[in-house]
Amino acid sequence: MTTILETRNLEMKFGAVYAARDVNISIASGEVLGVIGSNGAGKTTFVNMVTGYLTPTSGEIIYRGKNIIGKATRDITQLGICRSFQIPQLFPELSVIENMLIALTISKQDKPVLFKRAIDSALVDEARALLARFDIGQYADQEIQTLPQGVRKLVDIAMATVAEPDLLFLDEPTSGVSADEKMDFMRTLIAALKTTETAVLFIEHDMEIVEAFSPRCVAFYEGTILADGPTAEVLENEKVREFVIGSEMHRTARPETQEVEATPC
Amino acid sequence: MTKHLDRTELGLLIALPFLILVAFILPKWIVNYVHVSMGTGLVALGVMIQMRAGLVSFGQGLYFCVGGYAAGLMAKFLGVTDFFVLLASGIVAALILSSLLGFLLRRYREIFYAMLTLAVSMILFGLLSSTEELGSTDGFNLPTPSYLGWHPEGETSRLTLYTLTCCVAIGCAIVLNRFLKGPTGYVNEAIRENELRVEYLGTSARQAVHITYVLAATVSAIGGVLWALPLGHVDPEMTNWTTSGQFVFVSILSGTGNIVAPMIGTFILEIVRVYAVEISPNTWQMILGTMMLLTIIFLPKGLWSLFGGKKKSGKSAGADAPTAGE
Numbered sequence: 001m002t003t004i005l006e007t008r009n010l011e012m013k014f015g016a017v018y019a020a021r022d023v024n025i026s027i028a029s030g031e032v033l034g035v036i037g038s039n040g041a042g043k044t045t046f047v048n049m050v051t052g053y054l055t056p057t058s059g060e061i062i063y064r065g066k067n068i069i070g071k072a073t074r075d076i077t078q079l080g081i082c083r084s085f086q087i088p089q090l091f092p093e094l095s096v097i098e099n100m101l102i103a104l105t106i107s108k109q110d111k112p113v114l115f116k117r118a119i120d121s122a123l124v125d126e127a128r129a130l131l132a133r134f135d136i137g138q139y140a141d142q143e144i145q146t147l148p149q150g151v152r153k154l155v156d157i158a159m160a161t162v163a164e165p166d167l168l169f170l171d172e173p174t175s176g177v178s179a180d181e182k183m184d185f186m187r188t189l190i191a192a193l194k195t196t197e198t199a200v201l202f203i204e205h206d207m208e209i210v211e212a213f214s215p216r217c218v219a220f221y222e223g224t225i226l227a228d229g230p231t232a233e234v235l236e237n238e239k240v241r242e243f244v245i246g247s248e249m250h251r252t253a254r255p256e257t258q259e260v261e262a263t264p265c
Numbered sequence: 266m267t268k269h270l271d272r273t274e275l276g277l278l279i280a281l282p283f284l285i286l287v288a289f290i291l292p293k294w295i296v297n298y299v300h301v302s303m304g305t306g307l308v309a310l311g312v313m314i315q316m317r318a319g320l321v322s323f324g325q326g327l328y329f330c331v332g333g334y335a336a337g338l339m340a341k342f343l344g345v346t347d348f349f350v351l352l353a354s355g356i357v358a359a360l361i362l363s364s365l366l367g368f369l370l371r372r373y374r375e376i377f378y379a380m381l382t383l384a385v386s387m388i389l390f391g392l393l394s395s396t397e398e399l400g401s402t403d404g405f406n407l408p409t410p411s412y413l414g415w416h417p418e419g420e421t422s423r424l425t426l427y428t429l430t431c432c433v434a435i436g437c438a439i440v441l442n443r444f445l446k447g448p449t450g451y452v453n454e455a456i457r458e459n460e461l462r463v464e465y466l467g468t469s470a471r472q473a474v475h476i477t478y479v480l481a482a483t484v485s486a487i488g489g490v491l492w493a494l495p496l497g498h499v500d501p502e503m504t505n506w507t508t509s510g511q512f513v514f515v516s517i518l519s520g521t522g523n524i525v526a527p528m529i530g531t532f533i534l535e536i537v538r539v540y541a542v543e544i545s546p547n548t549w550q551m552i553l554g555t556m557m558l559l560t561i562i563f564l565p566k567g568l569w570s571l572f573g574g575k576k577k578s579g580k581s582a583g584a585d586a587p588t589a590g591e
């Protein structure tokens with residue numbers, strides 16, 4: 001598999017606080033990568049930097065051989081990097097199908113189109129097929145604001161996939177989904193995404209989910225990468241156990257970055 | 266051809282001959298109200314398409330005035346009386362001004378957008394009010410228009426202008442309907458709901474707002490020309506905040522559900538105002554205020570929601586869906 005994204009010495013500072021420091025991650029096409037770390041570890045900051053929402057203080061983000069730092073969010077989306085959000089970012093007063101139709105309409109226009117009718121039966125069929133793929137077809141005609149969080153999450157992710165991205169970031173896809181439904185939720189999600197060649201990076205707090213669905217895992221701690229490698233090895237890593245998984249343990253000492261040999265999957 | 270038109274567009278085309286027929290059937294005073302309502306109705310349409318993006322323009326009178334004055338200046342200083350040239354001058358003036366101002370306004374939302382649009386319109390009001398060459402607060406008169414070298418007079422002139430106004434107004438309504446159902450129109454709805462997501466879907470919200478602003482300005486300027494020609498007069502009141510407020514009033518009264526709504530809403534407002542003044546000359550504004558209050562309380566989506574039907578809410582259908590964990 002070829003590397004599609006590589007970050008080099010990525011750094012993000014807010015005043016004197018480092019939100020990210022020396023972040024070096026590479027992602028190969030079609031790879032599923034889990035990202036773990038306690039709150040404030042820099043996981044979402046990493047996603048925000050790669051998707052153009054934040055401009056890193058220094059470092060490089062190389063996507064398909066080109067540095068994409070400084071590009072607007074929309075331009076990065078058009079390049080093939082999409083994301084979903086921890087809190088679903090939807091159009092709450094519109095129905096599920098209308099949300100999908102807007103996403104599809106936008107994804108199909110390279111430049112502003114004014115007077116051509118946006119929606120036809122083919123587009124509606126496409127939207128319904130996408131909803132069916134994520135097993136939420138039955139909610140098509142309901143307003144977003146009337147739906148439970150789990151369905152909103154899936155709509156949010158489904159919308160992120162309409163542009164057929166090469167790289168998809170999922171920010172805590174199972175947050176807000178009840179514990180006994182998380183596994184089924186992820187199965188549905190991964191099954192839907194497996195139909196494409198999309199590389200997926202998902203941020204997750206539930207280690208069972210990470211173990212079950214990502215062959216490779218990256219652990220963040222205080223803006224740096226603590227470990228990067230096969231999930232089983234990362235989760236067994238002493239520093240990861242102390243500073244990420246065992247979050248109740250003391251945090252007096254700052255751990256040194258400990259690289260675990262990465263295995264492309 | 267009809268397969269390319271939706272129900273609204275087809276309805277507007279069917280309504281056109283009937284609207285023209287009105288001039289031959291109904292009393293002259295009603296026809297006059299219909300005539301000017303089409304001009305102001307177009308400005309309300311301009312306000313309405315911005316409202317679809319969640320933007321309220323409190324200064325749409327600016328382009329209403331720019332259209333009217335552009336036509337007036339062409340007539341006053343260059344002696345042009347041709348309807349089509351006057352209309353084109355209004356369009357060009359609005360296109361230039363709105364394209365430039367759009368770069369500023371596209372960066373603002375909510376109350377900041379409303380206040381900036383108001384501020385710009387009041388600058389023009391101040392300028393026109395203090396320019397003696399343009400008649401200051403009294404404005405100036407426009408000549409009776411000609412049509413590609415044809416100079417009709419009297420009733421023929423009035424009917425010709427009315428007919429052309431109907432055609433242009435219906436044409437504009439069809440174009441705007443197509444715009445709202447086009448990709449940028451849908452993006453506008455999305456901007457109103459969640460601009461961050463729009464950007465993450467891969468399009469520029471600012472660009473969509475800019476396009477909408479320019480289109481709204483152009484339509485409003487057309488409305489200004491169509492309003493000024495039958496009255497034969499323009500004055501700075503066209504860009505005063507009270508005039509802009511009326512356009513917002515109409516848009517809220519009629520709702521943003523359909524392109525036809527502001528056109529009908531404008532006419533209803535004109536008629537209500539006539540009767541309100543007749544019934545209560547000193548307190549007619551109270552009648553309009555009460556009407557607005559009742560509309561907001563009982564028809565929050567405007568008068569058009571009486572015809573639009575209720576959207577399925579489906580509140581009970583999420584029972585077997587994944588649920589919130591906390």
